[in-house]
Amino acid sequence: MLDQLFVHATRGLLTLPGRMLPPALNAWVGLLLPIAAIAALAPAVMMYLTWLERKIIARMQNRLGPNRVGLFGLTQPLADGVKMLIKEDIVPAGADRLLHVIAPVTALLPAILLFAVLPVGRNMAAVDLNVGALYILAVSSISSLAVFMGGWASRNKFSVLGAMRAVAQIISYEVPSVLSVVAVIMVTGSLSLVAVVNAQAEGWFIATPWGAVAALTFFLSGIAEVNRTPFDMPEAESELVAGFHTEYSGMKFALWYMAEFLEAFAVCAFTTTLFLGGWQGPAWPVWPWCLAAALVLASARTLAGPLRLLGLLGCAWAAVALRSEVVPSWAWFLLKTYALVFVLVWLRGTFPRLRADQLMGFAWKFLLPLALVNIIAAGCWSVWPGLRGSLIALGLLVGSAWALIRVNAPASEQRRTYVLVE
Amino acid sequence: MIGVGVLKGMAVTLRQFVGTYPAGRVLLKALHLPEGNGIFTISYPETKQQHAERFRYFPFLVYDATPDNLRCVACRICEQECPPQCIHITMAKDEQNRPLKANGRTFPAQFDIDVSICMSCRICVDVCPFEAIEMDNRHEIATHARGPELLFDKTELLRSAEYFQQIKPTEAAVVNQRLVAKAAKSQPPKPAAASTPPAA
Ligand code: SF4
Ligand code: SF4
Numbered sequence: 174m175l176d177q178l179f180v181h182a183t184r185g186l187l188t189l190p191g192r193m194l195p196p197a198l199n200a201w202v203g204l205l206l207p208i209a210a211i212a213a214l215a216p217a218v219m220m221y222l223t224w225l226e227r228k229i230i231a232r233m234q235n236r237l238g239p240n241r242v243g244l245f246g247l248t249q250p251l252a253d254g255v256k257m258l259i260k261e262d263i264v265p266a267g268a269d270r271l272l273h274v275i276a277p278v279t280a281l282l283p284a285i286l287l288f289a290v291l292p293v294g295r296n297m298a299a300v301d302l303n304v305g306a307l308y309i310l311a312v313s314s315i316s317s318l319a320v321f322m323g324g325w326a327s328r329n330k331f332s333v334l335g336a337m338r339a340v341a342q343i344i345s346y347e348v349p350s351v352l353s354v355v356a357v358i359m360v361t362g363s364l365s366l367v368a369v370v371n372a373q374a375e376g377w378f379i380a381t382p383w384g385a386v387a388a389l390t391f392f393l394s395g396i397a398e399v400n401r402t403p404f405d406m407p408e409a410e411s412e413l414v415a416g417f418h419t420e421y422s423g424m425k426f427a428l429w430y431m432a433e434f435l436e437a438f439a440v441c442a443f444t445t446t447l448f449l450g451g452w453q454g455p456a457w458p459v460w461p462w463c464l465a466a467a468l469v470l471a472s473a474r475t476l477a478g479p480l481r482l483l484g485l486l487g488c489a490w491a492a493v494a495l496r497s498e499v500v501p502s503w504a505w506f507l508l509k510t511y512a513l514v515f516v517l518v519w520l521r522g523t524f525p526r527l528r529a530d531q532l533m534g535f536a537w538k539f540l541l542p543l544a545l546v547n548i549i550a551a552g553c554w555s556v557w558p559g560l561r562g563s564l565i566a567l568g569l570l571v572g573s574a575w576a577l578i579r580v581n582a583p584a585s586e587q588r589r590t591y592v593l594v595e
Numbered sequence: 596m597i598g599v600g601v602l603k604g605m606a607v608t609l610r611q612f613v614g615t616y617p618a619g620r621v622l623l624k625a626l627h628l629p630e631g632n633g634i635f636t637i638s639y640p641e642t643k644q645q646h647a648e649r650f651r652y653f654p655f656l657v658y659d660a661t662p663d664n665l666r667c668v669a670c671r672i673c674e675q676e677c678p679p680q681c682i683h684i685t686m687a688k689d690e691q692n693r694p695l696k697a698n699g700r701t702f703p704a705q706f707d708i709d710v711s712i713c714m715s716c717r718i719c720v721d722v723c724p725f726e727a728i729e730m731d732n733r734h735e736i737a738t739h740a741r742g743p744e745l746l747f748d749k750t751e752l753l754r755s756a757e758y759f760q761q762i763k764p765t766e767a768a769v770v771n772q773r774l775v776a777k778a779a780k781s782q783p784p785k786p787a788a789a790s791t792p793p794a795a
Binding site: 227232523524 | 604611614615631632633635638
């Protein structure tokens with residue numbers, strides 16, 4: 174019921190004007206409705222991603238984060254939006270005006286377009302494209318063009334440097350990211366994302382050896398492609414002011430930001446879709462485990478009283494909820510995606526920026542060979558179903574990962590000793 | 596083992612994250628993990644930080660007992676020494692341009708400090724021979740403009756010796772000692788009243 178809420182709502186909306194409108198128009202409404210939904214939700218999602226990120230990062234640094242505008246700072250994104258809108262829009266002297274204007278738009282468009290093929294829930298994809306996986310790979314790579322356009326048009330050395338770094342990085346990381354998707358396509362035998370999600374009904378791909386490696390490869394190269402923190406060389410504040418968007422201000426800057434956050438969200442959403450079962454709940458029956466956990470928690474003497482009670486209630490609730498499948502499919506999807514968003518922010522809160530050579534080395538010397546081996550592993554896994562295939566795939570992957578680490582290990586560092594003369 | 600450092604780093608940030616929530620602290624305690632520092636943000640206007648005693652912002656003028664009993668004699672040493680030149684003093688004079696006196700001392704008719712310029716260096720305090728000027732710890736003086744609102748005049752700068760005693764007990768004790776020693780030194784040749792020679 175709740176599961177298909179939005180599907181029914183759409184259908185209702187479509188039949189309602191269907192009685193009044195001519196049938197030709199009705200088709201247009203059916204087309205425009207998902208577009209409107211995505212176009213309206215994208216900015217909202219992005220705004221609250223910024224809020225979420227600031228909150229989580231703040232907590233990791235033992236701060237409170239935005240807490241003044243509205244309850245828990247919940248209207249902070251709106252205030253930021255207004256601030257961005259009323260700021261002066263500066264185009265630097267000597268800049269290529271046209272490119273400078275259209276670059277952020279070109280960056281934002283593919284980021285929004287990505288969501289068109291995203292299966293958000295059961296029967297909930299705006300379009301079930303039969304080449305969905307190809308579509309996301311193709312569309313997401315447009316952003317490198319936009320980034321270079323913006324950097325070049327700004328006529329600023331920092332912008333160009335940032336843009337060049339961005340292009341090098343995005344192109345490098347595109348390769349392992351595509352190769353990790355190849356494994357999924359091989360196993361499911363379809364490029365449609367809906368089919369990929371359906372194929373994970375018996376088990377999420379991340380639970381298989383090749384799936385785990387592919388998921389890691391895809392997620393990490395995704396983070397690198399959207400220039401997020403451990404891989405944010407193109408925007409390295411300490412070296413490049415702000416990288417390719419140095420010369421952007423006001424709403425154009427906001428558009429860059431929006432593109433970046435939406436792409437980050439898309440990386441999480443597509444990792445969920447491809448490897449974490451999309452909108453599918455856990456494949457194995459969870460409720461017995463929840464009940465068991467509830468019993469264990471309730472009888473744990475070492476825990477504090479209120480904690481035991483809370484745990485018991487929580488687990489019991491989870492058992493009931495999961496048994497009767499009251500958790501709708503889109504909620505599963507959002508849950509998993511936001512968990513990945515948390516991981517994204519968590520990485521940002523933990524790691525310093527990589528050096529340029531480390532960044533490239535990681536893509537070309539580690540992720541790329543591993544992704545190639547992973548394709549073979551996925552092949553083995555699907556040729557020999559059952560434990561045997563899994564073991565072979567596991568052995569292959571562990572062996573090659575070990576070999577790669579050995580090969581890439583830095584030559585033993587020889588400490589120089591300085592002898593002071595007299 | 597490669598990658599362990601990465602996971603360890605992530606565990607640290609996660610623990611700090613969880614430790615900022617009361618429930619999270621309970622959880623960490625139950626798991627026998629260190630609880631992290633917890634939130635150390637001070638929600639400023641509601642709760643205020645306890646300043647160190649030596650915190651200083653801009654100077655104030657000290658008076659003893661009553662506000663007209665200023666210690667300042669308008670010698671203008673501080674005005675000359677102030678690096679950004681933010682002190683402006685005029686001595687109180689009568690029509691014949693002779694210094695006026697109150698309580699046996701000359702005194703300033705006007706004593707302005709532009710606190711938007713003051714750089715909190717405390718040089719004025721160090722050079723004043725009469726312990727007449729001390730550093731205040733008031734700091735919530737934000738205004739909407741830089742102009743006259745931040746040009747503090749004598750009445751705004753006046754603070755009692757008790758106030759000084761109250762905000763900076765240690766410093767005040769040292770100053771009082773010096774004042775007592777000075778008084779003892781100038782006591783014996785009482786009739787001379789060396790510091791302020793009789794006006795012409
Ligand atoms: S603290 Fe320094 S800057 Fe401020 S009034 Fe005194 S001498 Fe001038
Ligand atoms: S505050 Fe001190 S140095 Fe400044 S004019 Fe008064 S007595 Fe002289």
